[in-house]
Amino acid sequence: MDRVFNFAPGPSMLPLEVLEKVQKDLLCYGSTGMSVMEMSHRSKMYLEIFDRTVADFKDVMGVPEGYKVMFVQGGATQMFASVAMNLMQGGKADYIDSGNFSHNALVEAKKYGEVVIAGSSREDNYTYIPQYTLSPDAKYVHITTNNTIYGTRYDRLPETGNVPLVADMSSNILSEVYDVSKFGVIYAGAQKNVAPAGVVILVVREDLMGNEMAITPKTMSFKKMADADSMLNTPNCFGIYVAGLTFQWIKAQGGVAALEKVNIDKANLLYGFLDESKLFKGTAQPQYRSRMNVTFVTGDPDMDAKFVKEAAAKGLVNLKGHRIVGGMRASIYNAMPMEGVQALVAFMKEFEAQNK
Amino acid sequence: MDRVFNFAPGPSMLPLEVLEKVQKDLLCYGSTGMSVMEMSHRSKMYLEIFDRTVADFKDVMGVPEGYKVMFVQGGATQMFASVAMNLMQGGKADYIDSGNFSHNALVEAKKYGEVVIAGSSREDNYTYIPQYTLSPDAKYVHITTNNTIYGTRYDRLPETGNVPLVADMSSNILSEVYDVSKFGVIYAGAQKNVAPAGVVILVVREDLMGNEMAITPKTMSFKKMADADSMLNTPNCFGIYVAGLTFQWIKAQGGVAALEKVNIDKANLLYGFLDESKLFKGTAQPQYRSRMNVTFVTGDPDMDAKFVKEAAAKGLVNLKGHRIVGGMRASIYNAMPMEGVQALVAFMKEFEAQNK
Numbered sequence: 001m002d003r004v005f006n007f008a009p010g011p012s013m014l015p016l017e018v019l020e021k022v023q024k025d026l027l028c029y030g031s032t033g034m035s036v037m038e039m040s041h042r043s044k045m046y047l048e049i050f051d052r053t054v055a056d057f058k059d060v061m062g063v064p065e066g067y068k069v070m071f072v073q074g075g076a077t078q079m080f081a082s083v084a085m086n087l088m089q090g091g092k093a094d095y096i097d098s099g100n101f102s103h104n105a106l107v108e109a110k111k112y113g114e115v116v117i118a119g120s121s122r123e124d125n126y127t128y129i130p131q132y133t134l135s136p137d138a139k140y141v142h143i144t145t146n147n148t149i150y151g152t153r154y155d156r157l158p159e160t161g162n163v164p165l166v167a168d169m170s171s172n173i174l175s176e177v178y179d180v181s182k183f184g185v186i187y188a189g190a191q192k193n194v195a196p197a198g199v200v201i202l203v204v205r206e207d208l209m210g211n212e213m214a215i216t217p218k219t220m221s222f223k224k225m226a227d228a229d230s231m232l233n234t235p236n237c238f239g240i241y242v243a244g245l246t247f248q249w250i251k252a253q254g255g256v257a258a259l260e261k262v263n264i265d266k267a268n269l270l271y272g273f274l275d276e277s278k279l280f281k282g283t284a285q286p287q288y289r290s291r292m293n294v295t296f297v298t299g300d301p302d303m304d305a306k307f308v309k310e311a312a313a314k315g316l317v318n319l320k321g322h323r324i325v326g327g328m329r330a331s332i333y334n335a336m337p338m339e340g341v342q343a344l345v346a347f348m349k350e351f352e353a354q355n356k
Numbered sequence: 357m358d359r360v361f362n363f364a365p366g367p368s369m370l371p372l373e374v375l376e377k378v379q380k381d382l383l384c385y386g387s388t389g390m391s392v393m394e395m396s397h398r399s400k401m402y403l404e405i406f407d408r409t410v411a412d413f414k415d416v417m418g419v420p421e422g423y424k425v426m427f428v429q430g431g432a433t434q435m436f437a438s439v440a441m442n443l444m445q446g447g448k449a450d451y452i453d454s455g456n457f458s459h460n461a462l463v464e465a466k467k468y469g470e471v472v473i474a475g476s477s478r479e480d481n482y483t484y485i486p487q488y489t490l491s492p493d494a495k496y497v498h499i500t501t502n503n504t505i506y507g508t509r510y511d512r513l514p515e516t517g518n519v520p521l522v523a524d525m526s527s528n529i530l531s532e533v534y535d536v537s538k539f540g541v542i543y544a545g546a547q548k549n550v551a552p553a554g555v556v557i558l559v560v561r562e563d564l565m566g567n568e569m570a571i572t573p574k575t576m577s578f579k580k581m582a583d584a585d586s587m588l589n590t591p592n593c594f595g596i597y598v599a600g601l602t603f604q605w606i607k608a609q610g611g612v613a614a615l616e617k618v619n620i621d622k623a624n625l626l627y628g629f630l631d632e633s634k635l636f637k638g639t640a641q642p643q644y645r646s647r648m649n650v651t652f653v654t655g656d657p658d659m660d661a662k663f664v665k666e667a668a669a670k671g672l673v674n675l676k677g678h679r680i681v682g683g684m685r686a687s688i689y690n691a692m693p694m695e696g697v698q699a700l701v702a703f704m705k706e707f708e709a710q711n712k
Binding site for chain 1: 359391430436555573574592595
């Protein structure tokens with residue numbers, strides 16, 4: 001069976017070179033006589049993998065001094081609670097409500113303190129990033145840099161002054177250059193741009209640790225997890241190993257800046273066609289279009305279904321949109337090659353010609 | 357490089373047949389055109405894997421009607437908080453303190469309610485399972501069925517009447533037959549007998565769900581996770597897939613009862629030698645000896661270190677004991693073949709002869 005172009009929103013495509021390396025070393029990693037899956041997380045051989053993975057992430061992400069990088073479990077969904085438990089400190093927090101996951105984040109945070117919705121595009125089905133008014137006395141401002149379901153992206157970051165900016169980057173981490181020093185906390189589920197599901201990358205500015213609520217489970221305490229160097233519990237060792245291979249792959253591609261250029265080209269190719277098409281139409285406002293998740297519709301659900309089915313038969317799979325938005329969504333993360341987007345656009349043209 | 361016999365306490369050996377299957381399908385699972393790591397957790401192809409894994413677990417574990425099986429994240433360490441958040445209900449709980457992890461469990465539970473230490477062998481360095489006195493009005497009784505660090509095991513389960521019995525089975529799940537109907541909750545980190553780290557198997561009696569504290573993160577709510585069929589967040593799809601392959605391997609071995617016999621034979625071989633040896637001595641009281649983790653010492657730390665080093669040179673690796681106990685520990689989970697234990701005993705005899 002040939003490999004397909006997989007446009008799934010996550011878990012999603014991984015670089016073929018990464019998968020091939022995993023496969024080669026699966027029974028026996030180097031001279032260890034065992035699989036990475038079988039290594040004690042405390043063993044010298046595994047700690048070498050772990051430490052290199054942290055170092056390579058800092059390198060590709062550009063993490064400055066004063067930040068701790070961790071790998072934790074529970075997905076971004078669990079981080080919604082962790083962020084509030086660690087940072088709310090009995091005060092209030094601003095949430096910008098730009099999509100389904102940013103909304104889930106603020107609903108979860110309400111369990112732990114006062115949530116202010118600083119801006120929302122919920123009434124308009126999240127087709128854009130909303131305007132917002134920030135509270136000067138908030139403990140933090142929470143944003144979702146890229147909205148996977150709606151296909152939108154912050155074109156510029158909020159200016160939060162001395163209030164820490166907290167970002168869920170699950171669906172666009174390492175796909176474009178961010179200045180980490182602008183953030184207090186960055187977190188991202190790894191299953192879109194980095195690794196198989198089950199790993200969260202967590203970057204915390206060190207001065208923001210140690211103020212968690214007493215009821216915080218210790219696995220969710222930033223300070224305790226940082227002090228234990230991500231090994232307060234047994235981490236997802238294998239997922240972290242795959243993440244490390246992806247970081248090395250990113251370096252081999254020329255780093256995040258180089259990938260960002262390719263990602264812009266990929267997105268432009270697809271949006272350029274959408275803007276010309278008579279059949280297909282993008283759903284996100286142009287200013288806020290995501291480079292990772294391109295959402296579009298024909299306006300006819302039957303035609304949408306026909307398109308998704310015929311595309312799959314051509315090896316262009318998982319193009320069905322999220323049930324909330326309907327239509328189609330092409331997720332074109334780092335590991336989706338330009339050839340995949342070219343094949344998609346070629347098929348869209350062909351489909352349009354046949355369905356006038 | 358040949359594969360070694362890996363006596364690590366966890367993560368630890370996986371069956372070679374499981375690893376070979378993972379390796380074969382790593383780039384392309386069946387006719388899907390993608391790796392399991394790349395599959396959407398909501399896709400038909402992944403849900404088939406997931407549903408079969410749940411069904412096979414119920415089969416090998418003998419889970420009766422009225423229990424929900426889930427796969428969650430955060431390790432047993434996070435379960436220590438989850439159990440208390442979900443079951444304590446403002447009341448108190450009995451904890452039997454039989455080792456390091458059972459102690460960690462009760463310390464974490466204190467954040468959420470009143471913890472009664474119903475019995476403890478802490479003063480005696482946990483060399484046995486303690487006697488205990490249970491509270492008739494406890495919300496639950498918590499035990500650790502096998503103590504990984506100290507090498508002890510409950511030779512019989514507590515009789516808790518109508519009080520639900522909650523068991524951390526991280527280090528002996530599926531290594532011996534348990535009557536699941538005796539338990540209210542069973543949980544186990546998968547990284548010893550089942551799968552790579554990052555997956556917790558969670559079995560909850562259905563009437564025990566829905567009473568969690570308001571501050572429970574939704575990823576830790578038994579009820580919410582059960583209602584979402586483990587997909588409230590993106591699960592560790594790949595780890596669950598490997599767990600499923602292990603369940604199939606267990607079936608091919610004749611099921612848990614057949615593995616239990618082999619495990620008893622493996623343990624008897626090793627303990628039998630320890631009881632005869634003039635150099636090595638088991639540290640756990642014989643009545644409570646673990647079949648999974650065999651702890652022993654020479655009484656001389658330098659001799660212990662020499663043994664561990666020379667064993668490793670023979671391909672018998674990770675025999676160093678936990679730093680709390682010292683000496684040696686041979687973890688002989690399901691995936692450790694009899695040949696591994698035979699090779700270890702042969703080397704111990706040889707070492708003893710050379711170090712009289």
